[in-house]
Amino acid sequence: MQTPLMWVVTATLRLIWTVRAASSPQGAPALVLLLVVLSNFAVLGTTRLSTCIRALAFQGLLLGVLPLLLASSLSPHILALAVGTVVVKAIALPWFLRWAIREAAVRREVEPLVGFIASLLLGALAVGLAFAVAARLPLPEVRTELLVPVSLATVIIGFVVLITRRKAISQVVGYLILENGIYLFGLTQAESVPFLLELGVLLDVFVGVFIMGIVVFHINREFDSLDSARLTELTD
Amino acid sequence: MFANLARLAPPSSIVAIAVLLCFAPVMPGIAIKTKSVLAGRKGAPILQLYYDLWKLVRKGTVYSTTTTWVFQAGPVIVLASVVAALLFLPLDGRSAPAHFEGDLVAFAGLLALGRFALVLAGLDTGSSFEGMGASREVTVATFAEPALFLCLLALVLATGELTLSGMLGVPLANAWPRSAASLTLVGLSLFIILLAENSRVPVDDPATHLELTMIHEVIVLDHSGPDLALILYGSALKLTLFGALVVCLFAPRPSLTPAAAIASLLAGLVLVAVIIGIVESVMARLRLTRIPQLLVGAAALATLGIILLLR
Amino acid sequence: MRLLALCALPLVGALLAGILPNARTGRIALVRLALLVGIALGHWALVASLWVTPAPSIFGGWLEADALGLVVLTVTSTLFLATAIYTVGYLQRETPRGGSLFVSAMLVFLGATTVVSLSQHLAMLWVGMEATTLAVAPLIFHRHDRRSLEAVWKYLLISSVGIALALLGTFFLASAQPEGVGRPLLLPDLLAHAQALHPAWLRAAFLFLLVGFGTKMGLAPMHTWKPDTYGEAPSLVSGLMSGALTSCAFLGVARITEIVMAAGLGPFAQPVLIGFGLLSLAVAAIFVIGQSDVKRLLAYSSVEHMGLLVLGLGLGGVGAYGSMLHVLNNGLTKGWMFLVVGNVVLATGSSAAASNRGLVRTIPISGTLLVLGLFAVTGSPPFGLFLSEFTILRAAVAGGHVWIAATMLLFLAVIFVGMAALILEMALGSPAPGQRRVRESGWLVIGPIALAALVLLLGVYIPGPLNEILTRAAVALGGTAP
């Protein structure tokens, strides 16, 4: 069990370094960020929860990689951050989610409050808005000018998913996307302010532990479905 | 304090009051006489009321089993209050036995006290008729009060005096030339109030025999003997009181000697009684629901007078 | 050193309570409760000692008990002590699943709030805030039924979004701080170089932190989780939340306001605060009417008071003083009310008005405390809230905001009607036939009585040291003493 994991990690790192060496200093991060946006759209567009989760895991992986690409030098701090991020965002949380939908035996997001096409359009709108705003932001100097707009876009899309989806799981996914957006913004501060990104990861841990570990499980048990729309008993 | 009171009361004014107390029962007599003469009848003698009083005083009394001391106290309080009110008028043309700032309020208050006692005495019998009479009495009084106040206020404004005794003497005599119009209006309204307060036509008909149409008479339905005598004398005295007020208003006589003043007052009172008789013979009594309008009319006259003064 | 002890003590206690075998009754349960009360006492004593002799800052200024923090810490500690004593009686009556989890969660909560109120580093403050959310969740979920589940679900998701926005706001704040200008995100340095901060990022940071922490405060329109959560959580937990948790969240808002004021952005920030304040008052004034459950009613009352807090903050001047005083009064009063309501629920098994009538006769002590609490929580003299609300009102008038003052008074009047209608009916109405008088154990009433006495005292007398601390806090927030 130990060795294969180590092997995977070292292999990935070697791969990343080769990409980084090969491409221009701007190219690689930009590419990754574009992939992030694409994963967002994947979440917005799919009906299958499993696809959502896969996209989320992929996004987590990209987020884990980014610090390495952006870092000027491969400090152990950055390395630890990358590993932690990948472990939490790309492995632990998706695994939790899969476990949850298996428990709850839900497969697809039926009838979201806003149709998939509409939410895709919303996503596009979000990206446009994000870029428009970011263009007028007095940006701190960062590796790539794509970083801030993409993070904002991800935040907005996270909100879109949160608002337009019914299933508790989808809402969790939306929330995690929101988190990822914030994490991306945190990258702009990675150098100047230590620990910020760790905070972001910590938040994920917390959410993972709670929302997944306890609540969703119980929702499944109590409500035999993950439809949070059923959670409307408490009213005035 | 009582020395103070004595200082306020010159003998002539006391004499004047005594004279009026004796003269009072004549007033209704004159009114009735005038009425019957105008109607071509001979009519009862002018002094009839004296005989009635004398007879009643000597008779025994019948008290309803439902009544209490309130019923018996009624007539006494009526009379006492009227007599007390009489103390405020300068009957001798100079000054009244009692006067103090704002005594006109006391004047009205005493009359109200008498009315309250009378009404309670009526209600004490528990008879529906006397209840009805009481209700009508207070209704009339409710609307008479403001009118009376307006008249007195007009006098105050015209003379600048805050006591009846003060204003009805020299100041009023000086005021007449200045503001004859408004004083005349006030006089008229005061006369209407006189008719209402003493339940004469057109407000009430003392001569009627149908209880359902009565006001004053029906309240005293149960009084008999000395009580009834007190009531009758009290109402006659009240009529005299208002008459005297009207006379003092129209004819302030500060220059005359006390004797002459009292004599002229009596003459004036006779005149008033005659006028009442004439009014009663030329007018019919109003419907009960119209009476307040009559009194509001009186108030309007007084208000007009006041407006003329304030102008 | 004491500061470290303050933070560590509860966490150690939580650890111990956690490793104790999870027995519901018997000696171990007693030991657990003794641990709880003991630590609450110790914590309270330490806080009291801070009033006597201030403690030096530690961790390079990361932890320090400044005026704002000390006020919040005092509220939290006092409230927690009362609640801990109450818990003894509560856990005797209500046999919980895993009392150990309950107790250690409470202690973790205490530790987290302590961290929040002491931390001078905004990231650390954020961590503490997150930890409070984390610690409270199992307490809300205490009853393990679907209603409490729904409550905790709504609470967690909404306040997580809030927390996330607060984190983003913290990032913004970090990017507002130019390279090498003071240590990053450390409050004293931020205040010292407030003028040098980048205004655009600072404004953004203010807004996001306000919304984020405002969500945890329960400002309208981010208050939606409040009635559901307070309604379902055990009353003492609702008390801790509406007394301590909201105060900590308010501290977060107060911190960023501090910075914004120091940066001279008051004209930008104050309308926002006033707006949130009035909106919260309005929402409370609308939703208290026709409530049928006293815990939900108190939740809306809490929304009202959060509104008053930010209103005072936004009005500035003596308003800041009023707000800090209000933190104190509101925290204690809310604890008092919720503990009393807890007794009601223990007596009749429900907090719905329909099933509670004539409480002054069925549970005299708690019933009386409930009625008095109505007057206290609606800011009637001579209770403390009256003084703070009056001060806030004075700030509005002194600032010439006549319409704000008028609106505030209107909403306060309406809220009073709504609350009085429900609570008086519950307390004074005719008890259901056959309803007997219930004995109230001392553990369950001593806490509320103590809190009530404190609130009453604060209404008539503000000690010199407290006045000084409040003044310092008000000055830090750009205000003045009355």
Place this chain on the structure above:
Amino acid sequence: MLGLGLGTILLAGIAAMVQSGSQNLPGRPLARGGSMLFRVLLGVGCTIGALPALRVLLGGATTDLQFGALSPTGPWVFGLDALSAVFLLLIFAVGVASGCYGFTYFASPAVHGEADSAQRSIEAEPSGVAGAHALVALLLVSLALLVVARAVIPFLIAWELMAMTSYFLIVFDVDKPEVRRAGLLYLVTTHAGTLLLFALFAAWGRGAADLSFASLAAVTLHPRMGDAVVLSLALGAFGLKAGLVPLHFWLPEAHAAAPSHVSALMSGVVIKMGIYGLLRVIALLGIVPAWWSWLVLGLGVISGVLGVVWALAQHDIKRLLAFHSVENIGIILVGVGIGGLGLAYHHPRIAMLGFAGALLHTFNHGLFKSLLFLGAGSVIHATGARDIERLGGLSRRMPRTAAAFLLGSVAIVGLPPLNGFVSEWMVYRGVLHIGLVTDISRIASLAGVALALIGGLALACFAKVVGILYLGSPRDPVALSAHESAPGMTWPLLGLAGACAGIGLLPVFVLPPILRAAAVVVGAAASDPSVTSTVAADVDGSAAMAITALALGVTVAMLIGWAVHRIMVGRRPSKTKAVRRRETWACGYSTPTARMQYSASSFAAPILAHFQPVTGIRTHQTTRVFETYAGDPVLDGFVRPLWRAWRDIANRARPMQRARLSTYVLYLVAALLTLLLYLLVDGWTT
């Protein structure tokens, strides 16, 4: 000294608690002694407390007490001047009477009737009664503190304490839903008043050094707006408490719901605190703008007339008395208005007369209104009926109560020779005097017409009450079962009656202290020589003498007349002149019954017919019955609809809290977006 008195009163409250507590013990060891103890302590406390007030009223030095900075709003100051002293005396006088009355009222068994408050609750809850007594004691203490408070915070605290205690006293009979409703209405209204007070003092204390009254008086308000704001807020806040039309809507409900001795306290003392507040504010401001005085005068006239008209329409004895409180507040406000005009137009003497009249009428009304409420309480206690249509002929069964009530009625109607007349006479004099000035304010003399109308209507109303309630013969079996109430209840009545008579017969001793108090309100102007000379020479000189002489004279005349009458009627020279007893002459109808008596409705009908538009009366008339029901136009026509409207808004908004989670997140996002928009609008970087 005052503190000592208050302490003793509190002791009385505690004694009541202890005694009742002992009632739960077997054999009620302390029952007898406890009740005595309560009364003794109450009496002693009130006496001790009254002494300093008397000293000040008789010209003693005014005292001030300071407690250092308890709160950041400055020191707590307490002071006792003539103005406070008048109200202090009223509080203690009515307080001791009502307190002692209440003790017997609750202790002695009452008839279980439609309206009686005490009994069932007592059986249910012995401690409830003790609580009531303790609350009465607490209420007295808070009232006393209120009138001596000289700083905002203690004033507000005493104010709210008064409001709370009176609320708990009103809802003493909590098992009746209508009582709880009335209580809630009262509580909500008084809380609104408190909030207005907050606004008042917040506005007033804007530039003040601290919140003591002294510094408030020193504040230089905004030349045009300042005093306008302060006085308007004061009129609103204190008007709510005093119950002037249209802010009176809570008053009849509350006073009707409370136990009678509590109604006596409320109507006699508590609502007077509104008057005190107004006078205190005037005294502190020193100046009163003309428009405000006109406004107060107008409101006074309206309250007076409408109050008595509405009272005339009532048949529930307690509601009727409550509406009469509205009327008398109107009369008092006429006095205040005249006084204000006197200040505004610089006629200090008129100001003195107006304020003195208002103060004296406040005091008198406190006495006779509590007397009347206690009398009504005795009737309810004896018969269990509150609807006067069912009663009658009670003066035979409860003569002492009837006599006291009759005296109270004469006093409240304002007839000589009782105290009501003296105070109305003072107000009238203010009215007449202002008629003689040269400036525009002389128009105010027309307010006298309203006073006269009020007098006439009040006479009609109390003729109705006394006549239907005590005279005639019983209309309903409940009245037959009536009994004279216990000495513990009659003595307070007679005591109050004695006070009314005393003030009425010897005003010369009462006017000087009242004028001293009025001088406090008039303030600096009172000390100008013209006033002092005229006041000294005239007001408490000859006029007071003369009116005293008048009162005594009238009384003596009546007594003589009564003696003569006894002789005339009593002597029996022969059989024919004996006094005989027959049933009432029914104009020939042979078998009259009690049901045929004139009813209250029909008694009042002819007058009310002329006030139809404002009475809010619904008449129920068939061939067999004639009845009228009177609601309250303001409450039914305005307050309740307004409240319903707000409740509808609330109900419409409720679904917002029923949404699903994603909607809640949407609210959050919406808030965020709004703020970001504000950020852009406000300017991103500037």
